[in-house]
Amino acid sequence: MVIGRAKQHHYEVRVRWTGNTGEGTGSYRGYERSHDVAAAGKPTIPGSADSAFRGDPSRWNPEELLVAALSQCQMLSYLAVAAASEVVVVDYADTATAEMVTHPDGSGEFTSATLRPAVTVASPDMVETARGLHDRARELCFVARSLDFPVHHEPTVRAAG
Template identity: 45%
Template sequence: MSRTHSYTTTLNWTGNQGKGTVNYKSYERSYNISIPGKPDISGSADPAFRGDPGKHNPEEMLVASLSSCHMLWYLHLCSTAGIVVTSYQDNAEGTMEELKNGSGKFTEVTLKPIVTISKAEQIEKAKEIHAEANKMCFIANSCNFPVRHEAEIKLS
């Protein structure tokens, strides 16, 4: 039996400098994302597209979404397999290709988790669980590009 979950966000463009979009350079690409009961996220376009480098951009948030979804599944699967994870850090990277018409698409994301576990005899199983976590990740299952893993397992 499948269940449906709904998510609601509100996006407000904050980049009108008084003239609206009268031309390409007349407006900022800034916006706020609001989710009830949570802090707002200030966003902008990537600096390559006239965005504010001090704000989150959609491309970074996509990579972060993949990274965090994978981590949450990985931690769950390790806990049910009896693997004690004591530290997890991911230095994820995404590659986007800009097309001639100005559009673009992600061609891949590589997650690079550094995971610390407590037992040496579980290192191989801890590595294997990354493939299972990828299969379970809601965000990765929604992408039309590969999500790769270059995991490192350490001992605490």
């Protein structure tokens, strides 16, 4: 797989709070956590806090978005190394989970995440190679490499048919 030379990339998103109920943040219970996450040319994502923190459970929260980004990154890295290794992936689905702790002072952090990708390849002779590609994808995933907590992998691979 040809990687190329080092490059700097820039990403820009806009987050706008939409939860002012008329009194701003005059009290902790007096405002909504609703907000919009937007980027040029993309659909807006309705966001809020986790319902545990007075958020709207029908909207995406930052914790879910972090886990989604991790899962997406791993999948895209895996598909790239599969293509480079001539492993034909015909289906990929992941159920990703993560654990977070909060502290009495209001701070908190993620302590671990687990990805459980279920991969289907085109033929039985690709299964073993496909299993081994998960480690390489983990090494390449930009998001996982940027996190300060362990990311565990519990992949399954099967042949189509």
